Amino acid sequence: MKHRKITLSEQEIPEKWYNIIADMTNKPLPPLHPGTKEPIGPDALAPLFPMELIKQEVSGEKWIAIPDEVRNIYSIWRPTPLYRAYGLEKALDTPAKIYYKYEGVSPAGSHKPNTSVPQAYYNKQEGIKRITTETGAGQWGSALAFACNHFDIDCEVYMVKLSYNQKPYRKVMMNTWGAKVFPSPSDATEAGRKILAQDPDTTGSLGIAISEAVERAAMNEDTKYALGSVLNHVKLHQTVIGQEAVVQMEKAGDMPDIVIAPFGGGSNFAGLAFPFLRLNFDEGRNIRCIASEPTSCPKLTRGVFRYDFGDTVGMTPLLPMYTLGHNFVPAPIHAGGLRYHGAGVIVSQLLKDKLIEAVAHDNIEVFEAGVTFARTEGIIPAPEATHGIATAIAEAKKCKEEGVSRTILFNLCGHGNFDMKAYEDYFAGNIVRHDLTSEEIKASLAELETPEIE
Amino acid sequence: MKHRKITLSEQEIPEKWYNIIADMTNKPLPPLHPGTKEPIGPDALAPLFPMELIKQEVSGEKWIAIPDEVRNIYSIWRPTPLYRAYGLEKALDTPAKIYYKYEGVSPAGSHKPNTSVPQAYYNKQEGIKRITTETGAGQWGSALAFACNHFDIDCEVYMVKLSYNQKPYRKVMMNTWGAKVFPSPSDATEAGRKILAQDPDTTGSLGIAISEAVERAAMNEDTKYALGSVLNHVKLHQTVIGQEAVVQMEKAGDMPDIVIAPFGGGSNFAGLAFPFLRLNFDEGRNIRCIASEPTSCPKLTRGVFRYDFGDTVGMTPLLPMYTLGHNFVPAPIHAGGLRYHGAGVIVSQLLKDKLIEAVAHDNIEVFEAGVTFARTEGIIPAPEATHGIATAIAEAKKCKEEGVSRTILFNLCGHGNFDMKAYEDYFAGNIVRHDLTSEEIKASLAELETPEIE
Numbered sequence: 001m002k003h004r005k006i007t008l009s010e011q012e013i014p015e016k017w018y019n020i021i022a023d024m025t026n027k028p029l030p031p032l033h034p035g036t037k038e039p040i041g042p043d044a045l046a047p048l049f050p051m052e053l054i055k056q057e058v059s060g061e062k063w064i065a066i067p068d069e070v071r072n073i074y075s076i077w078r079p080t081p082l083y084r085a086y087g088l089e090k091a092l093d094t095p096a097k098i099y100y101k102y103e104g105v106s107p108a109g110s111h112k113p114n115t116s117v118p119q120a121y122y123n124k125q126e127g128i129k130r131i132t133t134e135t136g137a138g139q140w141g142s143a144l145a146f147a148c149n150h151f152d153i154d155c156e157v158y159m160v161k162l163s164y165n166q167k168p169y170r171k172v173m174m175n176t177w178g179a180k181v182f183p184s185p186s187d188a189t190e191a192g193r194k195i196l197a198q199d200p201d202t203t204g205s206l207g208i209a210i211s212e213a214v215e216r217a218a219m220n221e222d223t224k225y226a227l228g229s230v231l232n233h234v235k236l237h238q239t240v241i242g243q244e245a246v247v248q249m250e251k252a253g254d255m256p257d258i259v260i261a262p263f264g265g266g267s268n269f270a271g272l273a274f275p276f277l278r279l280n281f282d283e284g285r286n287i288r289c290i291a292s293e294p295t296s297c298p299k300l301t302r303g304v305f306r307y308d309f310g311d312t313v314g315m316t317p318l319l320p321m322y323t324l325g326h327n328f329v330p331a332p333i334h335a336g337g338l339r340y341h342g343a344g345v346i347v348s349q350l351l352k353d354k355l356i357e358a359v360a361h362d363n364i365e366v367f368e369a370g371v372t373f374a375r376t377e378g379i380i381p382a383p384e385a386t387h388g389i390a391t392a393i394a395e396a397k398k399c400k401e402e403g404v405s406r407t408i409l410f411n412l413c414g415h416g417n418f419d420m421k422a423y424e425d426y427f428a429g430n431i432v433r434h435d436l437t438s439e440e441i442k443a444s445l446a447e448l449e450t451p452e453i454e
Numbered sequence: 455m456k457h458r459k460i461t462l463s464e465q466e467i468p469e470k471w472y473n474i475i476a477d478m479t480n481k482p483l484p485p486l487h488p489g490t491k492e493p494i495g496p497d498a499l500a501p502l503f504p505m506e507l508i509k510q511e512v513s514g515e516k517w518i519a520i521p522d523e524v525r526n527i528y529s530i531w532r533p534t535p536l537y538r539a540y541g542l543e544k545a546l547d548t549p550a551k552i553y554y555k556y557e558g559v560s561p562a563g564s565h566k567p568n569t570s571v572p573q574a575y576y577n578k579q580e581g582i583k584r585i586t587t588e589t590g591a592g593q594w595g596s597a598l599a600f601a602c603n604h605f606d607i608d609c610e611v612y613m614v615k616l617s618y619n620q621k622p623y624r625k626v627m628m629n630t631w632g633a634k635v636f637p638s639p640s641d642a643t644e645a646g647r648k649i650l651a652q653d654p655d656t657t658g659s660l661g662i663a664i665s666e667a668v669e670r671a672a673m674n675e676d677t678k679y680a681l682g683s684v685l686n687h688v689k690l691h692q693t694v695i696g697q698e699a700v701v702q703m704e705k706a707g708d709m710p711d712i713v714i715a716p717f718g719g720g721s722n723f724a725g726l727a728f729p730f731l732r733l734n735f736d737e738g739r740n741i742r743c744i745a746s747e748p749t750s751c752p753k754l755t756r757g758v759f760r761y762d763f764g765d766t767v768g769m770t771p772l773l774p775m776y777t778l779g780h781n782f783v784p785a786p787i788h789a790g791g792l793r794y795h796g797a798g799v800i801v802s803q804l805l806k807d808k809l810i811e812a813v814a815h816d817n818i819e820v821f822e823a824g825v826t827f828a829r830t831e832g833i834i835p836a837p838e839a840t841h842g843i844a845t846a847i848a849e850a851k852k853c854k855e856e857g858v859s860r861t862i863l864f865n866l867c868g869h870g871n872f873d874m875k876a877y878e879d880y881f882a883g884n885i886v887r888h889d890l891t892s893e894e895i896k897a898s899l900a901e902l903e904t905p906e907i908e
Contacts, residue, residue, distance in 0.1 A: 003464065004529045010459050075458045076537075076832050083530075087604075105559060107832040109871070149829055150541075169874035176828050176877050374630050375603055378530050378561040417563070417871040420623035423630050 008079035022062035082248035087376035110414030112143030115237035120147035134209030137336035138170025140228030145179035161204035207312025229265030238271025296434035300358035331434035334422035382414035462533035476516035541830035564868030566597030569691035574601035588663030591790035592624025594682030599633035615658035661766025683719030692725025720798035750888035754812035785888035788876035836868035
């Protein structure tokens with residue numbers, strides 16, 4: 001029997017998170033106050049986040065200990081399996097060796113609980129009674145609901161009304177874990193009521209949902225806000241993925257030449273790639289790390305490196321990021337988790353410094369890749385995850401063309417059980433390409449008032 | 455950190471299936487020809503099943519080797535994890551130790567691929583080009599689609615039209631793995647066309663879908679039929695569950711006093727329980743094995759032990775089984791996998807001989823148990839799986855009342871990702887009890903022409 005799967009015991013769940021900032025020569029630039037344009041300190045984040053998470057957000061320490069209580073919950077689904085993709089290799093007739101790390105085994109079905117659990121934990125430690133967040137398709141909202149339920153913290157999720165109506169099952173999942181889910185805009189907040197008064201029939205947006213969740217946290221002592229990607233502490237928590245993968249690749253007697261992950265705000269990419277970048281830093285290795293984004297939202301491949309807001313309405317600090325402009329509205333692709341205008345600051349600096357790479361795939365190519373994967377490896381991937389598969393397939397085909405064998409590892413960041421509508425649309429021929437013209441990108445960026453960073 | 459999860463490496467996937475018939479003092483009675491009422495031999499099954507599966511169906515050998523090719527595909531999700539349910543124990547404040555084996559990690563989301571994979575394998579070995587089957591809610595159909603896809607066999611699934619329309623996502627899942635799915639009754643078969651001519655608006659039934667799938671197999675040389683429960687070879691294949699669990703319980707330094715599994719046709723119950731019954735046979739242990747069924751379909755707790763048809767229309771051989779009568783129509787509970795009028799012959803004989811036990815739970819009790827489980831252990835269970843949880847909770851409460859600690863193990867046979875509508879109904883107060891009166895059961899059994907077996 002071929003060895004298809006490399007598993008670890010729960011004793012092998014990492015004991016520390018890896019903070020890549022410690023190893024970066026060019027540290028990320030500081031966030032700026034939206035009004036004064038001056039660098040802001042950690043205190044500015046205190047109304048929204050518990051102090052321990054703020055400390056992690058600005059930490060320069062290389063390793064940060066994972067609390068036992070967090071590792072204990074991680075053990076529900078961690079360590080996650082790492083697979084050799086024999087079926088996919090055979091179908092591609094490639095000399096490449098392809099591996100994937102599978103994060104869909106978590107109760108919420110993706111990598112998101114890797115950070116929702118520590119976020120809920122640190123909030124609980126500081127006596128917080130309620131956590132609010134926004135969610136689009138529902139992956140992040142359900143991960144936070146799962147975590148808050150464990151720590152007996154109230155969870156309020158503001159879910160974009162369009163998704164709330166179109167994807168009721170993610171909402172029921174959150175309810176099952178005890179969370180309250182509001183269609184956003186809602187009448188639970190001032191921001192929501194104002195927008196509803198102007199346009200009672202609006203289907204909402206992620207920007208509006210963020211405003212509602214942030215308002216609830218800012219207005220209530222016992223309430224904080226949680227974010228599922230972009231921020232440094234979120235990326236930090238996700239490094240358990242790559243740390244496990246390093247050990248698993250060693251057990252397989254192999255090491256990747258290329259590491260690939262889908263890219264939305266950067267958290268699942270960071271999770272897999274940063275611990276391999278550490279090997280580049282510490283051991284002088286030369287592992288290529290590739291972020292894979294949709295052509296409909298190409299901030300890494302076609303955006304600019306500039307200070308921009310994290311949210312649509314401009315309430316957050318200005319962050320140094322690759323961006324398409326905070327007013328950019330991506331096409332309504334099924335990979336909702338990749339529809340974000342900007343990239344987190346660490347990943348942006350790494351790309352600027354050419355320490356990582358980025359590629360983009362169109363919507364049809366990724367679904368072809370997803371169906372090929374489902375039929376050769378058995379697991380039906382989430383639409384977000386198909387982007388990493390598409391890059392892995394492209395690299396494996398290059399190996400065949402060049403007649404060389406390389407070892408490719410990608411992050412299968414979630415399963416598609418809640419996304420079968422996407423596959424139904426694909427089989428019905430209702431998936432279309434969403435390629436942006438240069439004019440469209442230029443127009444979106446023209447609204448940005450900040451200069452490009454040299 | 456507490457040890458929550460016991461995992462095994464892929465090298466520890468069992469190498470043999472356990473055939474409990476070899477250890478039974480009272481062997482199951484033979485199947486009878488529906489016309490002559492005489493015992494039938496293996497040849498009678500040849501039009502529907504490949505010879506290797508028929509040999510397994512009638513085998514008296516205690517151990518049957520699992521082909522390497524099957525173990526290789528098993529390794530996509532096997533060995534499955536075994537968990538200590540610390541969260542549930544704490545919530546129940548019970549001295550009992552509760553463990554569960556989790557089969558929801560398979561690509562199809564339940565234990566069903568444990569048998570669909572070997573069934574597809576043996577069909578492939580004998581040159582079969584197409585396999586047909588019926589499915590209700592879609593668990594079995596998607597497991598067979600997954601397996602056929604791997605072996606490049608065409609898969610035709612006749613899906614009860616009501617479910618086909620109500621649960622489109624299971625259908626899309628089957629399509630993703632390349633299967634053709636027909637709403638049953640369909641115009642692809644004589645049986646379907648006849649019923650459609652009589653009643654064009656019928657929503658179908660499992661009985662009709664079986665007739666269509668069987669007709670396609672009987673009429674075509676290169677086509678066979680596959681069943682997802684009830685038959686001996688199906689139960690045989692599922693024993694990988696219990697064999698792994700025995701090893702995992704030993705690794706946990708523990709052994710169950712009570713083993714529990716939900717009961718539809720008997721396959722997931724057999725899968726977990728038979729290898730523990732083997733310990734009773736071989737080592738003189740006294741492990742109680744409890745089958746858990748819905749009060750709306752109580753063949754084990756309120757049915758009779760009698761020869762009856764396996765299907766609704768009376769095409770199959772007569773089988774010696776606990777039954778509610780083959781015309782029995784269970785209430786439309788969400789646990790579609792438990793809505794079967796009879797029990798497989800091996801389990802029926804074991805119950806008759808008091809080697810196993812059975813209990814029933816009402817529909818509200820099982821959803822309460824399911825939500826309690828989701829909130830304490832994190833995993834949202836399939837409606838079928840909630841029945842085993844309800845029994846485990848009842849036994850853990852007994853431990854508390856009696857002030858004794860017992861070790862309880864149950865089979866969490868699938869996740870609820872495709873069943874969120876059921877939880878939505880539960881939270882909305884739309885789940886109702888379905889208790890049968892004695893008169894209803896008597897009326898259903900009155901149509902049976904065969905005498906009770908002494």
